[in-house]
Amino acid sequence: MVRNRKFISGVVPPQERSEPAWWFVFRESNLLVYQEPSPVRSPYLIDLGELGLTALSEHYLGRLDNQPCYAAEVAEGTIPPAGMTFEGLRQVYGRLDEDLFWIAARAVQIIDWDRTHRFCGRCGVPLKIKTTERAKECPQCSLLHFPRLAPAIIVLVERGDKLLLARSRHFMPGMYSVLAGFVEPGESLEEAVVREVKEEVGIEIKDIKYFGSQPWPFPHSLMIGFTATYAGSGIFLDDEEIENADWFTVDSLPRIPGKISIARKLIDWFIEKQGGVSG
Numbered sequence: 365m366v367r368n369r370k371f372i373s374g375v376v377p378p379q380e381r382s383e384p385a386w387w388f389v390f391r392e393s394n395l396l397v398y399q400e401p402s403p404v405r406s407p408y409l410i411d412l413g414e415l416g417l418t419a420l421s422e423h424y425l426g427r428l429d430n431q432p433c434y435a436a437e438v439a440e441g442t443i444p445p446a447g448m449t450f451e452g453l454r455q456v457y458g459r460l461d462e463d464l465f466w467i468a469a470r471a472v473q474i475i476d477w478d479r480t481h482r483f484c485g486r487c488g489v490p491l492k493i494k495t496t497e498r499a500k501e502c503p504q505c506s507l508l509h510f511p512r513l514a515p516a517i518i519v520l521v522e523r524g525d526k527l528l529l530a531r532s533r534h535f536m537p538g539m540y541s542v543l544a545g546f547v548e549p550g551e552s553l554e555e556a557v558v559r560e561v562k563e564e565v566g567i568e569i570k571d572i573k574y575f576g577s578q579p580w581p582f583p584h585s586l587m588i589g590f591t592a593t594y595a596g597s598g599i600f601l602d603d604e605e606i607e608n609a610d611w612f613t614v615d616s617l618p619r620i621p622g623k624i625s626i627a628r629k630l631i632d633w634f635i636e637k638q639g640g641v642s643g
């Protein structure tokens with residue numbers, strides 16, 4: 365995925381805090397945004413104190429069009445400043461500027477990592493944040509702890525004018541999507557694609573092609589998208605996770621995921637390929 369504006373990731377903040385910065389402020393997993401106007405925006409300030417807020421932690425993220433960006437965490441009971449609100453990331457998608465949205469998606473993962481990686485897993489002593497890279501280091505045994513990132517494959521399987529969609533038990537009623545699953549240690553992405561499809565619906569596939577990737581900050585996945593072609597066997601549901609799976613033409617689609625997801629981008633790609641217009 366390519367963004368419109370230039371974001372350069374960084375871990376070393378400016379020496380002086382003298383220029384306005386974008387602030388991605390989270391109360392638990394909810395982002396602070398202005399209520400009006402639409403599209404909503406994030407605070408753009410020199411310091412969070414201007415809003416009367418105190419951060420529990422702050423993390424420099426880098427620069428967007430040369431303006432600094434910070435992630436900040438505020439305490440659970442924090443009341444939003446006048447005219448502002450805390451909203452879940454999924455809720456602000458489509459209303460928050462897309463470049464800001466994807467920096468917020470970085471911010472929430474850095475904050476979550478900071479919150480959940482406080483002690484060394486080997487010797488239990490408090491970790492220190494490294495100032496030169498996005499990592500924490502154990503002062504006793506030097507073990508490094510990096511932000512967690514879980515790679516997951518997602519694949520659209522086509523068969524003539526039909527595509528394979530499946531329903532997981534935890535989806536909203538009526539919702540279907542393409543298949544996805546986490547990559548196992550030691551596995552290539554292509555092997556993960558073949559295994560997931562086989563495990564979840566029992567079919568064989570071929571012509572596996574890379575489609576694109578997308579960070580998925582719920583909570584820390586990286587989705588790697590592929591397309592593939594049906595190569596044999598009937599749908600066989602053995603996986604308890606999958607409630608139903610079937611082949612659909614583009615004019616008989618069930619309810620599908622929202623625009624935020626790479627799942628939808630894959631489905632839209634197929635719709636357009638079939639000469640349809642994606643909603």
Ligand SMILES: [Zn+2]
Binds near residue numbers: 507
């Ligand atoms: Zn240690």
